[in-house]
Amino acid sequence: MELIAFFVLALLLIASALVVITNRNPVTSAVALAFNLVAIAGLYMVLDAQFIGLLQVIVYAGAIMVLILFVIMLLNLREEARAHPVGTFQRILAPVTTLLFAIVIGRAVWLSAPSSFPEKTEGFGTAASLGKELFTRFYYPFEAISLLLIVAMIGAVLLAKRKVS
């Protein structure tokens, strides 16, 4: 059952990622990316990380995708310009070198990881267990990351603000 879910989700993931990187229309790309993010959330659920899976749907598929779509619509972007097409080197060498890269890391993880998951530990992936860790052992990193969010927010407002002159 889990295996079927995994293969269906993996197929959806790769197909939607291909649409993201090949489609010229940014809106189609963005919708495919949203699809990809939801499929990854499903994969997290299959891997028993329920809290992270829900967070993925809320933060990624919700907030970040709305932001990206909003900017695409705001800038009124259509198809990417065909004025100067991507060079041959870029178009052919990029996939080839990346394929080699994928083979190298794929082989590395294949040889180093165990072949089956151990039994699920008590309370794995629940909001309760993660929240407890977040507010005790990882308290200072948590505060630092909230500071980072505030800095990013102020920076975004300052950058995108229309200059008054």
Next chain:
Amino acid sequence: MIDPRLVLVLSAVLLSLGVVGVLTRRGAISILMCVELMLNAGNLAFITFARINGGPEAQIFVFFVMTLAAAEAAAGLAIVIALFRLRGTTDVDEINLLKW
């Protein structure tokens, strides 16, 4: 039960697809979306390792990476808007002021 190695290989494939996207796309927003793809591939590997080791640490890392991705998207899109206002395009080949 799923083989963890399959999930890790899937994450490697997703990362590579993101790299291809970053290398071949020219719209700034498309490149940002491909970076999101790569961050998600890393998150998937983190969750797999969390499930292998059974501890909460890797899931906390994923939490932090998600926050980072949100900050990156906000700042990156603000830069794209400022760029569009300045140059009227988001094509990264057009933006070569610092190239020479």
